[in-house]
């Protein structure tokens with residue numbers, strides 16, 4: 001029985017020199033690599049040494065690429081191109097790689113003549129076959145004359161050479177108009193190689209889009225499971241190979257990028273629909289994502305500065321300090337189903353103060369098995385004798401994600417402080433978490449949270465904020481018990497900005513924000529009068545409503561279907577976090593993104609003018 005498709009990664013996906021890239025690919029569990037010529041050219045290793053290094057690491061070299069501007073050229077250019085190819089065939093033999101990628105010609109010299117292209121590619125395939133090699137022809141989306149997969153297929157079919165086949169690259173296919181479904185009708189055995197990349201939809205030059213903005217499968221907008229189905233329907237049994245050109249990945253830790261890539265492939269394989277006739281190739285499925293019920297506790301790492309501010313704010317919001325951990329400097333604060341843990345013993349590696357959060361899973365064991373299959377790092381939870389086990393994995397931003405069951409008594413480890421929960425302020429539970437992401441790992445985090453917890457995208461937004469352009473991506477489970485709003489600055493911040501890095505936050509839900517606002521004693525963030533003047537004009541709100549909102553510092557948003565969000569914020573606490581209170585009306589399903597710039601400006605003003 002086969003194990004499922006082989007998984008490969010192009011060396012161009014990750015940062016470093018070839019040695020770094022090979023180690024990273026092997027450590028992440030890939031079976032093979034596509035070797036980019038540039039990585040070979042700058043390597044101190046000979047082709048034979050690269051071959052043995054790869055073998056030592058358990059990696060095969062599945063593709064040599066790219067060979068450019070070959071086909072449909074005048075005779076003297078053809079002679080030169082064939083001579084150039086022979087030199088590469090010799091290198092390939094030393095590397096032990098049998099397939100060469102030929103990209104469609106982008107040169108002005110290329111002739112618009114499919115017969116000529118087919119004839120010359122057949123000649124190249126003949127030369128390759130003499131060395132026991134084969135040619136995979138790829139239509140670059142910006143090829144001079146051949147820029148779509150169907151045209152590259154017509155040429156390959158016309159050439160009719162057994163050593164000539166197609167390279168299907170999901171980016172080039174899905175960035176163009178020709179539907180991918182027709183790939184299923186390509187003659188069995190004629191797809192020699194499959195390259196996988198995702199991307200966001202962008203209206204820009206396709207070459208720039210491809211060279212800078214590709215993402216790993218599941219991180220962009222392309223329908224890759226459907227493309228995979230079409231390719232597998234032809235009987236394709238070569239590697240699933242990631243080929244992602246991305247400016248951020250090129251600068252990130254290659255080991256981490258390779259794990260991100262592997263996670264994307266594991267998740268993609270899980271999403272491929274069953275392909276009739278391909279029972280020979282069992283697809284590996286993940287443990288199903290169990291249903292999530294709700295957010296349980298959120299844990300903050302606190303120090304001497306943030307601790308007192310957080311305690312005062314929680315008290316003001318109607319929380320009571322109900323529990324003290326038996327063995328650790330950890331406090332439990334509670335109001336109905338809102339649970340906050342203040343932990344003086346953990347430090348968070350990122351800029352945030354949310355060190356972890358817990359979700360209630362209907363099957364935490366299955367959640368953990370799924371997380372492990374998706375290469376989530378298990379969080380070593382040190383617990384004392386007799387303490388409850390709280391399983392957790394660590395997200396890319398360093399946040400620990402605890403998975404608790406509906407009946408788990410995780411707070412058995414807390415001794416009653418004797419402090420009675422007060423009347424509270426009407427906060428029902430945690431509505432969402434605002435998790436600001438480190439610049440380099442935004443897409444990685446989105447993929448992690450969605451795949452590991454089984455969440456789906458609910459909103460994506462870009463907006464101009466006082467300290468830069470921001471991007472937000474919100475994910476949630478289908479019943480909206482668990483919502484996460486991930487945000488990031490679109491560019492690395494400038495030099496003065498560290499002081500104003502957007503903090504993380506917890507938003508609590510209420511059914512009556514005006515009553516809650518009247519009940520709470522915590523300092524609510526003052527909102528400028530200009531905001532309310534604009535609000536009245538934008539939404540045509542009645543004067544008395546605007547007056548009420550203004551009186552309590554409540555912000556407002558409305559969706560096109562008439563759903564409404566009323567929400568308020570606290571100032572930033574201890575320089576690191578803040579709280580939000582939200583009331584959703586009429587099915588409002590977003591996060592008040594439009595008000596984020598108002599909040600950021602107000603929080604800065606508050607910081608500069610208070611204390």
Ligand SMILES: O=C(O)c1ccc(O)c(O)c1
Nearest residue numbers: 066103138169210211243
């Ligand atoms: O951007 C390029 O030139 C390029 C090269 C090789 C590929 O496989 C590809 O998809 C793009």
Ligand SMILES: [Mg+2]
Nearest residue numbers: 138169195243
């Ligand atoms: Mg490609």
